Amino acid sequence: MLSIIIPFYNEEKNVSLLHNELISVLENHKYEYEIIFIDDGSIDQSKQEIESIKKSDSHVVLFHHRKRFGKGPALQTGLDGAKGDIIIFMDGDLQDDPHDLPAFIKKIDEGYDFVNGIRVDRKDNIIIKAYSQIAKIFLNIFLRSPLTDINCGFKAFRKEVLDEIVLYGNSFRFFPLAAHYKGFKVTEIPVHNRVRKYGKSKFGISKLLTGIFDTVTAHFLYRFAEKPLHFFGAWGLLFFGTGFIITFYLAFERIFFNMPLYRRPLLQLGILLITIGIQIAMTGILGELIVYVHKKKS
Numbered sequence: 438m439l440s441i442i443i444p445f446y447n448e449e450k451n452v453s454l455l456h457n458e459l460i461s462v463l464e465n466h467k468y469e470y471e472i473i474f475i476d477d478g479s480i481d482q483s484k485q486e487i488e489s490i491k492k493s494d495s496h497v498v499l500f501h502h503r504k505r506f507g508k509g510p511a512l513q514t515g516l517d518g519a520k521g522d523i524i525i526f527m528d529g530d531l532q533d534d535p536h537d538l539p540a541f542i543k544k545i546d547e548g549y550d551f552v553n554g555i556r557v558d559r560k561d562n563i564i565i566k567a568y569s570q571i572a573k574i575f576l577n578i579f580l581r582s583p584l585t586d587i588n589c590g591f592k593a594f595r596k597e598v599l600d601e602i603v604l605y606g607n608s609f610r611f612f613p614l615a616a617h618y619k620g621f622k623v624t625e626i627p628v629h630n631r632v633r634k635y636g637k638s639k640f641g642i643s644k645l646l647t648g649i650f651d652t653v654t655a656h657f658l659y660r661f662a663e664k665p666l667h668f669f670g671a672w673g674l675l676f677f678g679t680g681f682i683i684t685f686y687l688a689f690e691r692i693f694f695n696m697p698l699y700r701r702p703l704l705q706l707g708i709l710l711i712t713i714g715i716q717i718a719m720t721g722i723l724g725e726l727i728v729y730v731h732k733k734k735s
Contacts, residue, residue: 669721677714
């Protein structure tokens, strides 16, 4: 059974068209399915459109947020209510083409656990394309991502993938990468990216900033969540080592050249760096203790 999860915000002119396209594809291939729409606090008539569709289509499920919480919480609401063995994420703006669905299912049937879309011939504006390129560079540098288009919202995966991956906040952006790190069989397929016909893009400059912060968070979680001392220890050693070199140099000058220290601000800097280095390293040790206790209890 397929559970197609579609979060949306102010897409009143798109959701009914998307539903019609989905039904055509799903019925043509005789899939067993449910379509889960999540209204993330829309202030237009989107919710009413879906409620009207529900009256004639028992496959449609609607969840409603009283206010806008963001795509991550909306997807989580859909996952909480999903009953299918295969989960599919789609956007509600009609840029994802439902006719690509069979290609996703084919890859799942071939034995893959997670299938991510690659938007070919993208129809987004230059700002969104630039954001995607910046995100790709950050992902390659920090996370060594083997994926081509991790920000594509069109993806399919087996439900058991969720047993080993925790989704929260904006971590859905790195979902395929998390599956890859956990050893699941991940692949990508090209998908059609269509021009938005109705409504406005929800992209803003804040998305670029939060994307950078989320990348740094993912870098830490996926690479150092179970070995925090490797992360904090390296930075602690850098600060401590720099401070030690400074203070050693000053001590050498004081002993062999009788240089006074009370007029040397560099001494305070060296002591400060040593202190910061020790504190950072101790944070890593505390992190290791937390991981140990957690593993012991589980």
